[in-house]
Amino acid sequence: MAELNQFYQLVTIADTGTLSKAAEIVHISQPALTRSIQKLEAEWNVTLFDRQKNKITLNQTGELAVQYARRILDDVNTMTNAIQSYERSLRTISIGSCAPGPLLELLPELTERFYGMTLASETVCVENLLPGLSKGIYQLIITDTEVTAPDVLCCPFCSEQLYLTVPPAHPLANRKDGIYLEELAGETMLLFKEIGIWKNRVISKMPQTKFILQDQDEAFSALIQASALPAFASDLTLKHNHHRGEQTHRLTLPILDPEAHVTFYCSAPKSHKAYLPGQRSL
Amino acid sequence: MAELNQFYQLVTIADTGTLSKAAEIVHISQPALTRSIQKLEAEWNVTLFDRQKNKITLNQTGELAVQYARRILDDVNTMTNAIQSYERSLRTISIGSCAPGPLLELLPELTERFYGMTLASETVCVENLLPGLSKGIYQLIITDTEVTAPDVLCCPFCSEQLYLTVPPAHPLANRKDGIYLEELAGETMLLFKEIGIWKNRVISKMPQTKFILQDQDEAFSALIQASALPAFASDLTLKHNHHRGEQTHRLTLPILDPEAHVTFYCSAPKSHKAYLPGQRSL
């Protein structure tokens, strides 16, 4: 049987024009390449090269063979890529979430339950989640509304309550019963950039408040510790930080607006039903 | 590099369901097949089979790989077919003619001039000749009219004069100066089936004459020798038969109608200019 090796050699000869140069590229000696090509010709019982004493040139049949060989090598290449990335995708759970908070809950659970799998998560615009699930870009999505779609299972997952964190010396520090968003008018706040739906639910309703954006996770934490500015947090982030042993002297004041409380839903295709997490207390 | 051999083995395993059966088909021992597949998996760094202790089953990645492998093996197959038949076509001159006579002139010349090439000739409907030349079905065509087409060279080749042959005892035997077609009304004649344009030029103008058709070359010759019926011949066929040493006691009477004389033209693509024959006396 002709082999891909020989196709590669043939194409390389076509590219370089001589056996010697091709032999270097394919990492065999030039006589070995001669033999390999001769064997291919014998196998097919055709002549691929015009042979002069110290020169070979592709003949018409050879040119045709090179054309085909190129295409097949290309196909084999895309084949291996497809197979390898498919295998990788089988070992990866891709999660799309409309907010970062629920991921703090979800990822540890999945890490534990699916040991060995790779978890890939991102916070994206909520409109992209269901289409992404259908296309297989995500195997699991977190939304702030219930999802109804064919072959998709949806269940409530957890809720998130927004808080304001301020240093003890801050003027608002005495409002431990909670405050309203509109009271933050005129303030300057620290804000994490990738907050998903919170942007529309909360931030867009605070035109009078100035925000300093930070898009790096760790930098944001450091910034909060070092700064006297108020910032948002949530029960989920606070729990997560506490769990990580992170110390803070900041005070946490619940946000009293109804928008500050969200229930999240987790959805997966029926084929990936197993990925759905257990429900947290809402 | 993965090799076609392994693709074949993979597909065969998919087809048979077990390594043992597949090993028989691909003519290696079963352990060798195990190793070969393991090597493929290592090469790609993927798992293609679910392995139980004495059973292997294609997993999803494996199914995908088999799909691709099938397609690539198919492609390689069509590739080798294409290459081999292209090579064959390079060694073959395919000739289409509108009448059998000129081939008697042409083939010997080409045989001599292109020793080693295979000649393939057929008598076909004149309308198919130029399209056939364009499509590469023919490298040389013989027509009864001059051909003008881009990238096609055309030259007059030879002429053919129709004769009537009759046994000496036939009533028409004394008409050695020639006769007209219409005088054959009411006769029964022997006729070779594959006569190309002669059918339209001559036969269709003889509604009163009855023809006994014969489509095998040798049988037709024998039939003529053994029969008392008149038949058509031409200067070309007569010369050919004489050249072959064929003896006949038949008399030959020229047909006097203008349709009984034809000039033939030979045409070839410019790329196959060398195939054009020298001109015969017209």
Add this chain to the structure above:
DNA sequence: GTAAGTTACGAGCGACGTAAAAATG
């Protein structure tokens, strides 16, 4: 003289087959 291609020859490595082991039904 240099560079290229084919042929000859000997060696090493890789793939093969046999044999053995383990597991399943």
Add this chain to the structure above:
DNA sequence: CATTTTTACGTCGCTCGTAACTTAC
């Protein structure tokens, strides 16, 4: 107990590289 797969091991054969030869520029 038959069937299937995997592992172990020794051997054979294939392909490789070196060397020598020929030819061309």
